[in-house]
Amino acid sequence: MKGPRDKRMSIDEVVDTLEDGMTIGIGGWGPRRKPMALVRAIYRSGLKDLTLVSWGGADVGLLTRAGKVRKLVYAFVSLDSVPLEPNFQKARQEGTVPEVVELDEGMFNTGLQAAAQRLPFLPMRAGLGSDVLVNNPWIKTVQSPYDEGFGHEELVAVPALRLDVALVHMNRADQHGNATYLGPDPYFDDLFCMAADRAYVSCEQVVDTAGLSHDTPVQRLLLNRMMVSGVVETPNGAHFTTCTPDYERDEKFQRAYAAAAGGSEEDWQAFHDRFLAGDEAAYQAAVTAFRNEQEQQA
Amino acid sequence: MSTSTDLTTADVCAAAIADAFKDDGEIFASPMGMLPMLGVRLAKLTSNPDLVISDGEALFLAGVPPLFAKADKVEGWIPFRRVFDVVAYGKRHVMMGATQIDRQGNQNISAIGDFAQPKRQLLGSRGAPGNTVNNRTSYWVPRHSPRVFVEAVDIVSGVGPSRAAAAGPAASRFNDIHRIVSNLGVLDVNGPERTLRLLSVHPGVTVDEVRAASGCEIHVDGADSDVPETRLPTTEEQLIIREVLDPKGLRFKEVPRPEAAT
Numbered sequence: 001m002k003g004p005r006d007k008r009m010s011i012d013e014v015v016d017t018l019e020d021g022m023t024i025g026i027g028g029w030g031p032r033r034k035p036m037a038l039v040r041a042i043y044r045s046g047l048k049d050l051t052l053v054s055w056g057g058a059d060v061g062l063l064t065r066a067g068k069v070r071k072l073v074y075a076f077v078s079l080d081s082v083p084l085e086p087n088f089q090k091a092r093q094e095g096t097v098p099e100v101v102e103l104d105e106g107m108f109n110t111g112l113q114a115a116a117q118r119l120p121f122l123p124m125r126a127g128l129g130s131d132v133l134v135n136n137p138w139i140k141t142v143q144s145p146y147d148e149g150f151g152h153e154e155l156v157a158v159p160a161l162r163l164d165v166a167l168v169h170m171n172r173a174d175q176h177g178n179a180t181y182l183g184p185d186p187y188f189d190d191l192f193c194m195a196a197d198r199a200y201v202s203c204e205q206v207v208d209t210a211g212l213s214h215d216t217p218v219q220r221l222l223l224n225r226m227m228v229s230g231v232v233e234t235p236n237g238a239h240f241t242t243c244t245p246d247y248e249r250d251e252k253f254q255r256a257y258a259a260a261a262g263g264s265e266e267d268w269q270a271f272h273d274r275f276l277a278g279d280e281a282a283y284q285a286a287v288t289a290f291r292n293e294q295e296q297q298a
Numbered sequence: 299m300s301t302s303t304d305l306t307t308a309d310v311c312a313a314a315i316a317d318a319f320k321d322d323g324e325i326f327a328s329p330m331g332m333l334p335m336l337g338v339r340l341a342k343l344t345s346n347p348d349l350v351i352s353d354g355e356a357l358f359l360a361g362v363p364p365l366f367a368k369a370d371k372v373e374g375w376i377p378f379r380r381v382f383d384v385v386a387y388g389k390r391h392v393m394m395g396a397t398q399i400d401r402q403g404n405q406n407i408s409a410i411g412d413f414a415q416p417k418r419q420l421l422g423s424r425g426a427p428g429n430t431v432n433n434r435t436s437y438w439v440p441r442h443s444p445r446v447f448v449e450a451v452d453i454v455s456g457v458g459p460s461r462a463a464a465a466g467p468a469a470s471r472f473n474d475i476h477r478i479v480s481n482l483g484v485l486d487v488n489g490p491e492r493t494l495r496l497l498s499v500h501p502g503v504t505v506d507e508v509r510a511a512s513g514c515e516i517h518v519d520g521a522d523s524d525v526p527e528t529r530l531p532t533t534e535e536q537l538i539i540r541e542v543l544d545p546k547g548l549r550f551k552e553v554p555r556p557e558a559a560t
Binding site: 029056074075076077078083084088089092093094095102103104105106107109110124125126127128129130131132134135144150151153154155184185186187188191 | 355356357375377378379382385386408409413414415416417418419420421422423424425426427428430431432453454455456457461462464465466467468469471472473
């Protein structure tokens with residue numbers, strides 16, 4: 001019997017499928033389970049004019065710092081234990097991202113749902129009365145055809161957040177694109193995949209299909225292969241964000257990142273040269289060296 | 299044994315925050331920040347045991363653990379995406395921060411200055427627009443100052459009652475700005491034309507001090523002398539705060555303990 005196709009790819013093969021001007025959605029949440037290995041590869045690529053759709057963390061910081069982003073769609077950008085993302089702040093305060101769409105979080109979720117359902121919009125209350133609608137005058141309202149006793153309510157018609165490509169990071173996947181998260185929260189990764197024409201899943205480990213539900217409830221299988229175009233095995237690929245239970249956030253590294261991002265051009269250049277100039281293997285080696293250094297200082 | 303002379307502003311704030319949640323019944327209390335988390339847990343252990351609380355991540359907690367404790371009995375699953383379901387469902391009371399809050403009860407956590415190129419980019423509007431038109435919303439301001447309480451916020455993230463009314467019934471039906479607790483006092487938005495009103499001042503704070511620390515007019519019902527003092531935490535509450543919920547004194551990072559009186 002023939003099985004479904006093998007979708008394993010390398011990081012570079014994924015980035016080779018991307019084009020200037022594309023709309024790219026990035027899964028995870030703030031500093032949690034971000035497909036950072038893929039983000040780093042975009043950071044050092046020649047890609048430009050991207051539209052980025054993200055629950056923003058260092059992915060947004062890195063790609064805005066590298067001048068990759070023409071349009072940014074977000075509801076927040078934060079590193080949590082470092083509340084404000086210095087590279088994102090710098091980009092906003094210097095006006096280097098030409099177009100900015102700041103949404104309410106619920107609107108962001110609803111926009112992904114609309115896209116995943118192939119609808120042009122979905123109605124909701126969020127945004128009404130706020131400056132989200134003032135700063136994004138292209139977002140329209142829609143009048144309810146029904147009167148439930150409050151008149152024909154005027155609701156926000158949250159536009160679908162259609163993506164060309166979604167990038168997400170999971171704990172385990174099989175070679176066909178079925179994938180499972182082992183931490184407490186799925187975030188919105190399945191919605192990102194369904195909102196996109198193509199989705200690429202990076203993961204800590206590729207296992208055989210039976211292994212996906214061997215020691216974890218089947219309800220954790222968030223992605224099925226219909227949603228997924230490619231699978232990349234990249235251990236520690238979410239670093240320095242969380243990938244619970246495989247690893248937690250690397251707080252020391254995050255502090256070093258934030259200090260460099262919020263420091264002088266020289267500070268950032270030094271961080272770039274040490275960690276981001278080479279490929280993913282070079283990054284991981286530099287992270288290991290950094291960790292050893294920190295332990296010796298402790 | 300604790301005496302009233304040990305009372306700190308942080309403890310008074312915790313009790314005032316707990317009071318904001320005491321009449322909520324069986325709903326999801328979502329605190330953002332340390333004192334709101336302390337106040338909500340205090341309410342659950344005293345005035346409102348029906349409150350539903352979470353670990354701030356993905357779990358509903360059946361117990362009431364100390365601040366930032368990990369292990370606890372779990373009663374449900376509330377990953378980030380399900381929070382939006384509860385927001386729309388309405389059985390939720392969120393207490394958010396506010397970088398700015400204005401006389402009309404609008405709140406800003408997005409950016410300072412012009413949105414196109416802000417002087418200071420903050421978090422982004424997060425869930426504030428949706429919270430304020432869907433479920434009960436309160437604010438916590440650890441440092442009451444004229445830069446926080448302003449005539450008009452630079453960017454409206456959280457929607458006050460007048461803006462909600464102007465946006466129509468879909469926005470105003472569930473708009474419910476409940477309390478603003480600061481390190482100086484407790485306010486609501488039931489002043490004239492739904493503006494800020496001072497409900498109480500914390501012990502040792504005068505109404506004039508609140509005015510001086512505000513960049514907009516703050517309404518007072520009657521004379522200044524009619525404004526009551528925020529109630530002191532009971533002995534039981536003090537014990538819970540000190541011995542159970544925050545034995546390490548983490549609350550003083552948000553509201554510093556004053557210099558020891560001589």
